[in-house]
Amino acid sequence: MKNRILTLLVLLCTTFGTYASKNKNLVDYVNPLIGSDSDFSLSNGNTYPAIALPWGMNFWTPQTGPMGDGWTYAYHTKKIRGFKQTHQPSPWINDYAAFSIFPETGDLKILGKDRAAWFSHKAEVSKPNYYRVYLADYDVTTEITPTERAAQFRFTFPKTDQAHILVDGFFKGSHVKIYPKERKVVGYCRNNSGGVPENFHNYFVIYFDKAFKSVGTWDSKKAKEPKANYAPNSKEAEGYHVGAVLTFETKAGEKIHARVASSFISLEQAERNLKQEVGNDSFDKTHAKATAAWNKELSKIQVEGGTKDQYRTFYTALYRTMLFPRKFYEINGKKEIVHYSPYNGKVEKGYMFTDNGFWDTFRAVFPFFTLMYPELDSHIMAGLVNTYKESGWLPEWASPGHRDCMIGSNSASLIADAYLKGIRGYDIETLYEAIIKNTKSKGPLNSVGRYGAEDYNKYGYVPYDSGVNENAARTLEYAYDDWCIYELSKALKKPQDQIDLFAKRADNYKNLFDASTGFMSGKNRDGSWSGARPDKWGDAFTEGSAWHYTWSVFHDPEGLATLYGGRDKMADKLDQVFTSAPTFDESYYGFQIHEITEMLIADMGQYAHGNQPIQHAIYLYNWLGQPWKAQYWTRNVMDKLYTPNADGLCGDEDNGQTSAWYVFSAMGFYPVAPGTGEYAMGSPLFKKITMTLENGNKFVIEAGNNSHKNVYIKNATLNGKQYTKTYLTHKQITKGGTLKLQMSEKANKKRGTKTSDFPYSYSNEK
Incomplete structure (x- = not known):
């Protein structure tokens, strides 16, 4: 038996x-809900359920927080106030070009805090290709399925003569216009968190498959306690924060469909995006296409x-x-790849990608692309060429344009890795020019170019007393990037003196190794050490301490071992990362940042996997x-x-x-x-x-x-x-x-x- x-x-x-x-x-x-149980004090991912196609221009997500809240969907919350088109790459960077759609029944409730409806994860289905949730207050089920630049909604209503669908244009400038005969709403939203030109707009168009019983618009002015001023029968509104109300009469179980698309170029292009990606497809057909798109990549x-x-x-x-x-980027009427430039505000030809911080993603995301998606990586490289031509700099953190966040000039790693692995189809000479420009000075923001480049090039490190924050972390990353430039310059057969320059700079990590402590450390102009504790977060380092950044010699572990006096000694020090007590000094920040907390609760000593450096x-x-x-x-x-x-x-x-x-x-x-x-x-x-x-x-x-x-x-x-x-x-x-x-x-x-x-x-x- x-x-x-x-x-x-x-x-x-x-x-x-x-x-x-x-x-x-x-x-x-x-399960897109993985990582969504997060907040400012503790990150379990800081994610939201992105209803999207791979690398799609637009995502959709249920919205539990108010406009402007970086934690747009928090798993532990109990109410949904909208279904938002989002472009948010991180709660710390926040969102842009967001607007929402929301169904309700009964008395009209307009503002998010008033209309928010109870929901349960037990009555929620969250997948990349499909989302469904039941809104208990209104007895309405919402379903969403995406394309790259569009989406389809399906709302199931009860029997009522007060079935409403709200189109919320969000704050910081919006516009809506209703066309009852066409069963259509168009508009734009201008909300952003920085990194956009003055003429930035996200134009949207929404078609419904049922005639409106009545319509209206509303506006809400900037105020501590905003109020919605509803105008029944109004078909257009423009201002700080406006929206549209579409009212229907429905039978029990009746479904109303909405097809929606947007464009950063024009309303005409938004219409074109909708026609190209949705056309006359049913909700189920769009869902099937989204399913096939994800299965193709996942398989x-x-x-x-x-x-x-x-x-x-x-x-x-x-x-x-x-x-x-x-x-x-979008496809225009001539079938050309075009993009609205978040750098110069013009419509330009060619690829453009955004919403990325290379400080994070140079480590594994882009190497993954070079391995599994070389054609995509080629397009991204072409997009980097366009960014440089349109702004004069490479995009170290873009959302959608340059943002002042994080450190390093890690675009050099992305570009060198792609080229050295044989990926082609872009202007490598222009990218090389951009990389070299990065090494000479910082750009319009501290995160662009190299902050502290002049001192780095003079001393071989960014001095602790130079006034440049997080100087040791910058030095270590610049040294690795210089090695990338060294390898790329050899492959491109650049002049020997240029090759030799970056070969020398690739060793600059050695200038910060304090043999007396066995850690990398901040170093003053006169050669003296900063004296900071190795567990001091921030200060000479970025979102970490010497415990985490000492190992940032990606290109030369053997050289690092030599500094330790041998491989065994370096291995002993690396062992200590996991066996030492998780002590910390948070004085640089003035409070215990969430990354510190995440290290503490992991019970793995000084190992802080929740952040990238280690x-x-x-x-x-x-x-x-x-x-x-x-x-x-x-x-x-x-x-x-x-x-x-x-x-x-x-x-x-x-x-x-x-x-x-x-x-x-x-x-x-x-x-x-x-x-x-x-x-x-x-x-x-x-x-x-x-x-x-x-x-x-x-x-x-x-x-x-x-x-x-x-x-x-x-x-x-x-x-x-x-x-x-x-x-x-x-x-x-x-x-x-x-x-x-x-x-x-x-x-x-x-x-x-x-x-x-x-x-x-x-x-x-x-």
Whole structure:
């Protein structure tokens, strides 16, 4: 009997383990609510449920917070006040070009705080391709399905002669106009949080499939306690905050459909976007197209041999990597790719992408694109060319134009990594010109160009006493970016003196290593150290401390180990990240920022996975002759800090970076140093991963005997040959093949310990 039960369990596990690869509807695994249980004090992702197509120009989301609240949807709230078209990349950056649509019944309630309706997650379905929720106060069900620049709504009303649909143009300037005969509403919204020209507008058009019983408009002026001034029978309103009210008479269970699209160019283009993407399609047909679009992308990475929760976490993370940067371009009447420039305010030809902070996404998101989406990456590079031509600078943090946020000139990493991996189809010479310009000074904002460039170029570091904030973090990132420029300049056959200049600057990280403490530190012009505690957040560093930034020598771990006096000593210091008490000094900020809190509650010592600077550090064990520790810690982080629940992330998602870490790590490798063309190995989460690459090749990773306990690589073969290296190359993967791993509960402390098995380090190139 026991044997029969055991056989049945094995059969069930085997069947379930292969289910993910056989399930063609992978979008069903995606839970956009993961990460939405967040607020200012604690981020479990700082996400919202984005109803969108991959890299779509417009997203839609249920809105629980008021206009201007960066936490537009918070899982723990109880009421919905609108269904918002959103372009928000982060609550800290906030939104732009937002307007909302909202159904209600009975007495008219206009402002968000008044109309907000109770809802329950039990009566909510949230998927990238489809959203549904029941609004209890009004007995109305709302459904949404998206296209790239448009969407369809379906509202199911009860029997009433007071069924209303509100179009809310939002504050900071809006306009609505109703055309009753055409059953149409048009308008624009101008709300933004910065980074736009003076003529910025988002034009929208909405068509309904039922005649209006009556119409009206309203306006609300800027005030501490705003009030809605309703004008029945009015067909047009323009002002600080205006909207439209459309009233219907409905039967029980009657459905009203709305087709909506928008454009940053014109109302005419908004109409064109609607015709191109929705046309006469039914709601269900648009839904089917959205489903197919997501399944096409998600199926490019098939995973097998995991639990259902792991599939949900993985495919949701994969979904998050395919949202930003968003397409900020449209197709005009001549079938040309055009865009409204958020830099010069003109309509220009060519690609444009936005809503991205490269400080976050250079680490894993863009390397993911180079691997799985080289054509998209080529388009993004072409968009960078246009940004430079239209603004004079590369976009280090754009939303939709330049924003003063974060540090570094990490566009150099994106560009070099793409070009060195063979991605073409854009003007690399213009991008190289832009990169070199970045190295000479800061731009119109501190986040553009290089803040502190003059001192960095003079001293080999940005001095602590220079007046430039977060100087040590800037130095470390500039040094890595200089290495990227060095490699790119060689590939482009630039003059030798230019190559030599950046070769020298790539070593600048050494100038900040304090051998007496074993940490990177702020350094004054006279060579003296700042004296700050290594656990002081901010100050010389960015949203972290020396515990986190010391490892930011992506291109030269071997050189960093030399500073420590050897690999073993560096490994001991890296061990201390996980074993030291999570102490901190928050005096630079004046309060305990949420990133500190997220480190504290993780119970992983000084390791702060919820923020980006240290996310690669686990993989550095591959350079130190202790690859089994990378295998252990990557699995530990995946198991502990990622779940398929509303609190399932461990800090800011940041345009897909925290999810991209998981996607790579679950496949068993990670791009520690974009530009090298190498991926350091960890421990794959699944028994089998099949990557279908854009060139048609497949790369398969089979992890035999893989389990929750068997996290260590005992043995490896690549295409049938013994493989001892602790990294994979971009060429190996894109060529296609099979990596077979034998997993074990016991660490193999011999495999991958020879220096010939270590990944690239700049020091070994000299």
